[in-house]
Amino acid sequence: MRARLFTPGPTQIPERVQIAMTNPLIHHRGIQFKQLFQEVRDDLKYFFQTEGTVLTLTSSGTGAMEACVVNLLCKGDKVLTISGGKFGERWGLLCNNCTADATVLDVPWGEAVNPEDIKDFLKKNPDTKAVFLTHSETATGVASDLQTIAKVVHENSEALVVVDSITSAGVLPFKMDEWGVDVAVTGSQKGLMVPPGLAVVALSNRAWERVEKSDIPKFYFDLKKERKAQEIANTAWTPAITLIMGLRESLKMIREKGLENMWEKYALLAHATRQGVLALGLELFAKSPSDSLTAVKLPESIDGVAFNKHLREKYGITVAGGQAHLKGKIFRVSHMGYYDALDMISMASGLEFALADFDWEFEHGSGVTAVQKVFLEEK
Amino acid sequence: MRARLFTPGPTQIPERVQIAMTNPLIHHRGIQFKQLFQEVRDDLKYFFQTEGTVLTLTSSGTGAMEACVVNLLCKGDKVLTISGGKFGERWGLLCNNCTADATVLDVPWGEAVNPEDIKDFLKKNPDTKAVFLTHSETATGVASDLQTIAKVVHENSEALVVVDSITSAGVLPFKMDEWGVDVAVTGSQKGLMVPPGLAVVALSNRAWERVEKSDIPKFYFDLKKERKAQEIANTAWTPAITLIMGLRESLKMIREKGLENMWEKYALLAHATRQGVLALGLELFAKSPSDSLTAVKLPESIDGVAFNKHLREKYGITVAGGQAHLKGKIFRVSHMGYYDALDMISMASGLEFALADFDWEFEHGSGVTAVQKVFLEEK
Secondary structure, eight states: OOOEEOOSSSOOOOHHHHHHTTSOOOOTTSHHHHHHHHHHHHHHHHHHTOSSEEEEEESOHHHHHHHHHHHHOOTTOEEEEEESSHHHHHHHHHHHHTTOEEEEEEOOTTSOOOHHHHHHHHHHOTTOOEEEEESEETTTTEEOOHHHHHHHHHHHOSOEEEEEOTTTTTTSOOOHHHHTOOEEEEETTTTTOSOSSEEEEEEOHHHHHHHHHOOSOOSTTOHHHHHHHHTTTOOSSOOOHHHHHHHHHHHHHHHHHOHHHHHHHHHHHHHHHHHHHHHTTOEESOSSBOSSEEEEEOOTTSOHHHHHHHHHHHHOEEOEEOOGGGTTTEEEEEOSSSOOHHHHHHHHHHHHHHHHHTTOOOOTTHHHHHHHHHHHHHO | OOOEEOOSSSOOOOHHHHHHTTSOOOOTTSHHHHHHHHHHHHHHHHHHTOSSEEEEEESOHHHHHHHHHHHHOOTTOEEEEEESSHHHHHHHHHHHHTTOEEEEEEOOTTSOOOHHHHHHHHHHOTTOOEEEEESEETTTTEEOOHHHHHHHHHHHOSOEEEEEOTTTTTTSOOOHHHHTOOEEEEETTTTTOSOSSEEEEEEOHHHHHHHHHOOSOOSTTOHHHHHHHHHTTOOSSOOOHHHHHHHHHHHHHHHHHOHHHHHHHHHHHHHHHHHHHHHTTOEESOSSBOSSEEEEEOOTTSOHHHHHHHHHHHHOEEOEEOOGGGTTTEEEEEOSSSOOHHHHHHHHHHHHHHHHHTTOOOOTTHHHHHHHHHHHHHO
16 A cells, blocks of 8 residues: 655655755765755745745754744744644744743634734734734644735734744745745745755844844854855754755756746645535535645544544555644645645545545545546646 | 765765665654654664663754753853863853853863863862763864763762763763763764754753753753653654654664674774874874864865865865864864775775875875774784
8 A cells, every 4th residue: 555645744755856865965064065055045035935035944843933033032022923723822832932022812723813803903012023923824724814914014013024834835825025024934844845854934134133133042043143154055053964955856846837836736736625525525624724734624423533543544645633622623634745636636535435434424436526626627 | 986975974874774764754743653763762772871861853963952051051050161172162152142150161172171170160169050061072073081071070069961972972982871971962964874954862860850940941942842742752843754764774773783883893993094194194183082083184285175175076085174273274084974994995095195186295005004904903
């Protein structure tokens, strides 16, 4: 049985990236690395649609989130964090951890934040220094209206817009400079289609002014030190060289395909999957679904932990389960990564098999047919 | 021309490790990863010769050094840091960064710290909470007498012994528990023979008592959170999965060979290389040389930057240059990693070729012969 990975990080890796990472190791202080890293650095600007600075760190996405908080803020800064899932929550924990004055705007899991609520907060708190939010919440599969939120923040405050775009960069339409996003972070194992181990932070010039003033101690995640090094295609600390080799290849692929075409492809994969899920009589968990991943509610008669295990053991399909109070209640399927239409059809087919094994009643073939129909109409 | 990497990190990677890392990616929250990570966790205890806790982080070695400082100390703690090179210096920077009361004991680059100097400090400062030192200083190729130092620290204070063993673990004799080392860190790209991107921290029970009390903010490098996760073969944050696949394989190889045999092998490679270098009329930079790497002084007539470039471009050999004030004055050759006797002979041969190109006078073949002689006598 062939293993198929449909988790929203790590995602499936293109063969070209896999091959690039098996190249002989090179020294990170030599000319070969410099050339390699220069390409990565420049292509990442395209990836984020920014003329700002994009820095690569050796850490998970959480490391890059911490880097944002400890580099952008001063102790006691008033900030707003939006929490509608495990990853949105993390912004609040990070800000509180470095003694910022953080207000957490709680959004029910499965829903997107209402930009009006952000506006209300900023009107009452015009001295807010930054708004930390999640573009695509991986825990719930919800996409927020980042473009509108960025506009609202800038119209009502001097606050920076700091975005966890971990499962949106390269996947959902995302135009950092045009939308006025000040800082965005991602991890290598999502839309960048590389194994985990690298994180990326993109910063506007406006964000750098704050970095200059920040009084929070940092060392490994010191972005000023990284900028100084990465300006000359170096890194402050020893980087994950093989992953950077992979990153160069995946960025090349993304450039070849074109970012807009990637966005369109993912939107189609997500739309088709949602149609398939609905055709099987299942419900979507997210009210404003992200095209990066689909979170599917399982019927009460089915235990999600057992279901996901069965899907993996019997059909080779690995999906992600629910987190925190959603454990056993939902499963999450990735569209971002190295996937195409036939992957989504395989997924729908495996899902039908497993649902039948769990005695869920539906018309056999209806899920696969619904997915296929979307692709046929687009051909 | 075949490229040969002789840098003291990244080091050459065994084929078996390379192959292990190309296995299909797995999800880090599934059973497969758990099994994999359990083996890594247990083998790392053997690697450090400890019954303590060994935690794997996704970062460079510097990240793990920061983790030590921010988890072991309280604000204002009095500490001693030993600085005899770029990496020893880093302990001082890290401690000062988190407002510890750090005294830096400066040792001339190329020399090992005198344990008596540590004793003197501790006699005058019995309230010292920790001594941070470097076992094998990668910048200078100097090994310190860790076993004696640990003894001296424990006899004269309650201070923790915290060791940068980045280029010593798995390479030089190192018995964490037996010697009373409280905390040791390493990176994946050294004796562990894996590409960079992972760091490892080993902690004694005594060290954990300090971790419980620490009041310095941390998040990504929160070792309590990591311990809780890694106890059940999980990780707090998304780990560098492919590198962990490689790490499992390299730890297996080290177990098969036996740690003592690895130490002996490295000692022999280093001894042979030193004999070769001396036979060519060159001098060693380190007065107490580490068997992990050899730092060689270049004659004043030869510019080190040009020499290393020539060695790489003409003979495919990459060595590391000097850092800071040693730039252009020394080169550094690794023994740690996936190297054997014939690798050291290749290295000596390339060195002879390049020295001849730079008009250094020596008897051709004398370097290679001296290296070979050591191995012949050991056969």
